[in-house]
Amino acid sequence: MVSSTDPTASPLSRKRTERFSPSPGDDRPSDSKKLRALVSSRSFAEDLKAKPANNIALAGPHIDVIGKVDCKQALVFQLVDSGMRVLVIVQNLGGSVQDFLRRQQVMAMCLAELAGGKYLELNEDERLSHNQTEFIIDREDLIIQPSQGQWKFADSVPLRILSFDIETNVPLNNTFPNPRNDSAIQIGNIVQEKGDTTRSYRVIFTLDGCSAIAGAEVRSFQTETAMLSAWRQFLLECDPDIVTGHNIACFDFMYLITRAKMLxxxxxxxxxxxxxxxTEVVEQLDSSGWQHAPVLPGRLQFDTLQYFKQRGKDVGCSLNTLAARYLGSNKESDVDYTIINRLQGGTNDDRRRLAVYCLKDCDLVLRLLFSEQNMCIEEAVTAARQSKSCRPFGSFLS
Known part of the structure; x- marks a missing residue:
């Protein structure tokens, strides 16, 4: 286990935007280039105008008010489908957590039941988490239901998913940005619930002013410190079950954490x-080398770059290539990383152009997750269920 907050670590890397047309004299362009030549060049700003209104409810807690829970009634987790998130503290495990989970044959995404009259709700000042409520129960009174029949995991469980992407200043020599020197300047976010692509909340956090974007909320900040602090608070408030993005394991998470530590x-x-x-970063060793899996206690991390790379879904795993192949779409073609500094240092309209580019990346990731060709989350859950060891969800991507 390694710390993800060491500012002296080697520079982070990130794949840059690929060109959309073959190089001069290239009469045999790659398949990915051929695919990109076929996709529409319509701006994502136009797509946002056509989307349903921004659903502000997804920006806050899963439910606004929690009534007092009747602890005399049995509580089955899946049946709390209003969206309340709970923490259950199990006492007297009789060994380590891993031993307990193995003895109880706990499977990924299985259902648990708290026996009626056997658990207590903790007062707010006693709670250990940001969850909306917490209970305490003895291990003998925690019932793990078999994942079959009425207890089989249902796709309708309302998992809340946050897709995010960051933009940073680019070094003058156009090399990879380094968190020791280059500021984070924008953070794009789209929140959806699994199975419901019609409702979403779209927001861009940007350093300095930014013109309005139809279909999205713009939050502008004068300092990077204010922007990062506000984004952390936003993540806690929207309370996602799954956090996703493209290359967030090796770049976005580690970059933001390092910048925040320096600030x-x-x-x-x-x-x-x-x-x-x-948040900690677990390094998982497999046949292709070390893979990073950020662990956010109580949340699942899903990196689409790791998924497509490790599952052998595609030889070319850039977001642009994957979007062209599976979605018939692409990144915003009018923004290249070499002009990011100019856009950031320009007008509010220039920063809007960069913000649309950032939000488009968030949208592409969600569309890849929900595409029928891939079934990304379902595959990861299946891999976790088949494993006999207790490992971070993100590590199953490798």
Missing amino acids: GIHDFACLGRLKDRN
Whole structure:
């Protein structure tokens, strides 16, 4: 296990936007280039205008008000379908957590039941997490239901998914950005619930002013410190079950955490549901080398770059190539990484152009997750269920 907050670590890397047409003299362009030549060049700003109104409810807690829970009634997790998130503290495990899970044959996404009259709800000042409520129960009274029949995991469970992407200043020599020197300048976000692509909440966090974007909320900040602090608070408030993005494991998460540490935002890395528990990065060794799997306590991390790379879904795994192949779409073609600094240092309209580019990346990731050709989350859950070891969800992507 390694720390993800060391500012002296080697520079992070990120694949840059690929060109959309063959190079001069290239009479045998690659398949990915051929695909990109066929996709529409319509701006995502036009697509946003046609989308349903921004659903502000997805920007906050799963439910606004929680009534007092009747602890005399049995509580089955899946039946709490209003969206309430809970933490259950199990006492007297009789060994380690891993031993307990193995003895109880706990499978990924299985259903658990708290026996009526056997659990207690904790007061707010006693809680260990940011969850909306917490219970305490003895291990003998926690019932793990078999994943079959009425207890089989249903796709309708309303998992809330946050897709995010960051933009940073680019070094003058156009090399990869380094968090020790280059600021984070924008963070794009789209929140949806699994199975419901008609409702979403779209917001861009941007350093300095930005013109309005139809179909999205714009939040502008004068300092990078203010922007990063506000984004962390936003993540806690929208409370996603799954956080996704393209190359977020090796770039976006580690970049933001490193920048926040350098700026003195001491609580920034606490991005999970447990209070005072920082995000950590597990390195998983497989046949292709070390893969990073950020662990956000209480949340699942799903990196589409790792998924497509490790599952052998495609030889070319850039977001542009994958979107062209599976979605018939592409990134915003009028923004190249070499002009990011100019756009950021320009007018509010220039920063709007960059913000649309950032939001488009978030949208492409969600569309890849929900595409019928891939069934990304379902495959990861199946792999987790077939494993006999207790590993982070993100590690199954490798």
